[in-house]
Amino acid sequence: MSETGVTTNLYDRLGGAAAVDLAVNNFYRKVLVDDRINYFFEGVDMERQAAKQKAFLTFVFGGPNNYTGLDMRKAHTHLVANGLNDSHFDAVVENLGATLRDLGVAEADIAEVAALAETTRNDVLNR
């Protein structure tokens, strides 16, 4: 965060916690109607899932976080066993980009978010 400085911080530019609250509903909706990935979300507790997605969005928005990758790994182990792969990860990032585009976020910022999301790929896919 310090390298970009206070005024140009991605998280603040996106709107901070309020933006995460706004984005999480739209993002989760997109994921649930996307037939490429929605079967991974069958039967999960929606509130708990939304809380996890808020944590994920906070991280990829460059917000304050305690991301270590360990929880991300554990949360996806059983999904990887069921076939979760790069194409599904790409679909999630695509939905993330579309969510931000709907909210009027600039393409450069979307690219920055996608780059942060990219850092979680190996944890998500348990590699």
Next chain:
Amino acid sequence: MPTIAFQECTVECAPDETVLDALTRQGLEIPSSCRNGVCQTCLMRATEGKPPRTAQQGLKETLIAQGYFLACMCKPTESLTASLPDEAVVQRVSARVIYREYLNGDILRLRLLPYGAFHYRAGQFLQIRRPDGVIRSYSIASVSEIDSLIELHIRLLPNGSMTTWLHKEVREGDCLEISGASGNCFYLPGAPARNILLVGTGSGLAPLWGIIRSALHEGHQGEIHLYHGSYNVAGLYLESELHALAEHHPQFHYYPCVDEGEGAAHHSGRADKIALAQHKNLSDWQVYLCGHPEMVKSAKRSAFLAGANLTDIYADPFVLSKTP
């Protein structure tokens, strides 16, 4: 310096210190994870004192109204008495059965007079404890601002030992032991213009009946749409009362729905399907879902996809106990 009373300890909270830090500094175990107000693992409840609004960001309005807060975000400005969410404040009250009647073939209406203060919000549930120790939860159908007695709607379940006891053995004049009210499915004044969708099956109407009367009593102006579903016409109840309510309050609309049977007076099909087909855009609506767990689960997803935010969807699935 504000203090935090938790279990048997009282801890001083230093300036700029969070409740989570203050309590863990004393070696107290509070579940936590992100420490940034995101994951909501450190959810606590203030039973005395008011937590700052910044510690309640992202919580359901009904949780906020009950004093819930996130310990990792809470830099208290006043002293608090706090507990973990599952440490229910166990309050036991004795209540006398004043009135009983059948609302339909298998739903019993009980009205109870509590001995001592019993605070609740319409739509919450209480527990009945039978003398042999068996405990079951029932939704409250009355409104404390309107009704002097607590009302419950109890459906007789096949092999339900508690409901059989309540139906067959408990009489007017008997005393029941009840617990304090809990649950997050209730009406909150403060947004009188928002539209409300309610879907209930069977005796899932009980909390909704309370929520609707509470909303109208508070002067709610937005549209209120109730879809009550049952397998057949015999399973519906309070039909004439609900029609009368709709006549007196133009903002309230009532749709009795049955899976089986035809008739001009009823909608044919599952209540949640009919409701969601008639309301395709639920953006900024409040949604209340009560009754059959499968209905609640699928309607929650449909309402969310129709635009309702998860924090505006209040669900009260009736989970059947496995033990008799």
